[in-house]
Amino acid sequence: MHTDSVHGHTDPATALARAEALCRERGARFTPLRRRVFELVVEAGQPLTAYELLARFAEDGGNPAPPTVYRALEFLQAHGLVHRLASQNRWVVCDHPSDPHGGLFLVCRTCGRAVEWADEGVAQALHTSARAAGFQLPVEVLPEVEGLCGDCVDAH
Amino acid sequence: MHTDSVHGHTDPATALARAEALCRERGARFTPLRRRVFELVVEAGQPLTAYELLARFAEDGGNPAPPTVYRALEFLQAHGLVHRLASQNRWVVCDHPSDPHGGLFLVCRTCGRAVEWADEGVAQALHTSARAAGFQLPVEVLPEVEGLCGDCVDAH
DNA sequence: CGTTAAGTGTTATGTTATAGCGGTATTATA
DNA sequence: TATAATACCGCTATAACATAACACTTAACG
The missing domain is CATH 1.10.10.10 (Winged helix-like DNA-binding domain superfamily/Winged helix DNA-binding domain)
Structure with missing residues (x-):
């Protein structure tokens, strides 16, 4: 999915x-x-x-x-x-310059690779949370988070 | 709530x-x-x-x-x-150095103020999304998003 | 084809961050 | 309490990231 x-x-x-x-x-x-x-x-x-x-x-x-x-x-x-x-x-x-951008950037702490992952769930959660805090966010928000990519996890 | x-x-x-x-x-x-x-x-x-x-x-x-x-x-x-x-x-x-940090930073584009907003929903959505992308995130993730704070929205 | 706006070259400088060394203060250990 | 080990901090230098301002060239458009 x-x-x-x-x-x-x-x-x-x-x-x-x-x-x-x-x-x-x-x-x-x-x-x-x-x-x-x-x-x-x-x-x-x-x-x-x-x-x-x-x-x-x-x-x-x-x-x-x-x-x-x-x-x-x-x-x-x-x-x-x-x-x-x-x-x-x-x-x-950006590989989909014409499509909407709801999602997040996943950046690997180890190898530096970044994946732009579309996910309306994240975008919605962010907007909901921001609204609760009295903030107005732009329609498209693309937060960046650092973690380990699959390859780097496998390689320990 | x-x-x-x-x-x-x-x-x-x-x-x-x-x-x-x-x-x-x-x-x-x-x-x-x-x-x-x-x-x-x-x-x-x-x-x-x-x-x-x-x-x-x-x-x-x-x-x-x-x-x-x-x-x-x-x-x-x-x-x-x-x-x-x-x-x-x-x-x-950070005003709650001993508590867990699931949430986000909301930064006002205009006045520069930042609010650290605790919200498990955001943290969960991020983790779910990251897992789907094959990424492993640290337990505590605190993405930063820019928007307009309530005061700056009111002030047009 | 001349006027205007957009794009690029260039110099200089501003801003953010770290490497590395040496001295001083604190802590741990005997 | 003496002394060894470590943590902390001052300092110099420099690396890394980013932009202001101005001159010159090229493209767009009447």
Whole structure:
């Protein structure tokens, strides 16, 4: 029942095509720089810091300064193509940029991998709890929690 | 039914006495420095950055370097006397250091105030969801979500 | 094709956090 | 109580994360 609620396994080419289509649809410019940043985040397959992205540009022979990368990330985030993991200072691809986001990020304390897990139960519990506390939450909330992923549990 | 599940309104003297007792009980040293850091966090009544704490020491005429404050905060956190809001890079007092922590942090986007709201429903939903994703979470999880507090909603 | 807005390069700087060393105070142990 | 072991803290330096501000280029749109 939860088996198809996980995201995170789209292949890079598909993700890129989807991102491009989404931007075209919205009249947003998927420039080479933004495309490259997105591609790097997709290829990483796990959350990256902005400075790790800078380092990968350097490997390419490129040499952008931090603001360049941060601006691209902000653009991608604004269009739902990546998420910022605030608790990790890292950025991660979103594989379902057009779907609603009710759920949570599960981040493995050991290997660092993050899974975006859709679950209306969590979203509802959060909203109910927040309302009881007098808080108004945005429609989409994506809390981040740290734990151990299955692989790392198995590996003791 | 949720009316007594909020924390955050203990007066400073009580909080200090409680912290001191808890440390004595555990054989942990509640040194003047740690006491002072705790006191500053309590008095603030809202989440503070480490550098804001440093600034308050400076007002006192003190002059500690960052590691001094970070170390004290780590100690206090280890004993459950403060929480680190990872998404905010801020630290906030915990008013119920001996009780279990199932719930969430509600942080106001506008005024910055944070409320630690106990709610087993949220904790359960998170654990259920995490298990479905193959993750193992620590017993106590305290996700942070941003929204608008009642006061800031009222003030438009 | 010229005007405007958006995007990017670049420099500089601000903010948050930690490594590591050496000295002092406290605790444990004999 | 002497002394060994440990915990604590001051301090310097630097790492890691993030943004302000301005100049220049390119794309969008009449």
